Amino acid sequence: MRGMAGIRNIVILTGAGISAESGLRTFRADDGLWENHPVEQVATPQGFRRDPELVQRFYDERRVNVLAAEPNAAHRALARLDSEWDGELLIVTQNIDDLHERAGATRVLHMHGEALSAWCLACDARHRWTGTLLDGPACPTCGEIALRPDIVWFGEMPYEMERIFAALARADLFVSIGTSGAVYPAAGFVQQAKSARARTLELNLERSQGSGWFDESRLGPASELVPAWVEEVLT
């Protein structure tokens, strides 16, 4: 990248690819999460209404996998950037794992929800959740048996969009890491950043669907590309 002169506000978008080397499967790879679980069955509100047990089992398993995973060098490098970058920084993650936080990052926003959170459809409370939901536990706030995974499914509104759009409008640099660019609104962030005159960089194993929108694309594993880019930014 051409130096960091004039860059103060950074927005980083991360996707499943940043956690792949921590052992968490991506969605759209041949052996990805959608392979055995068709997306309309497990990632839509209609699928949940049709077969809640299937969906609860799917996310109970994902929760176990998230708890067993460890942050990799890419998460750690972003945590370093978060602690050392004086300007504005926002890590918008589409991931439901907590590996950014466990690596030490604090300026993190989970736009598609969190595996370790349960949402009560009766009283709207949210609770940190590390156990199962398949067995129908009562909501600790209201006592109703109405907890669902706190995940944004297709057709639902991603979280904190106003905050994200505000950060994109101020961004001097937008960096997309490990995401295929197949899911909106996240896939459109690069265009919003460009209209705010931000520079745009993609770090991914292969070109994403919106690759043409980026000023620069670096292809390779996140565990190598991200630490190298952070080193460049901070020196």
Ligand code: BJW
């Ligand atoms: C590596 C690597 C390594 C591998 N190193 N890289 C028609 C047009 C436009 C939009 C729509 C449309 N029809 C419907 C829509 C809307 C819909 C949508 O986008 N559908 C598309 C299929 C077209 N979107 C929605 O419904 C969203 N809500 C919405 O739009 O509300 C209205 C609204 C309007 C206006 C403003 C705001 C809102 C909600 C989307 C919810 C997505 N939920 C999911 C599942 C929940 C979480 C979970 O179960 O974990 O989120 S879907 C799934 O995809 C998950 C992910 O977060 C998301 C993105 O996937 P990601 O992260 O990109 O993973 P992959 O597998 O696709 O890619 C991995 C990449 O990593 C690859 O490129 C690899 O090469 C790379 N990689 N190893 C670096 N080691």
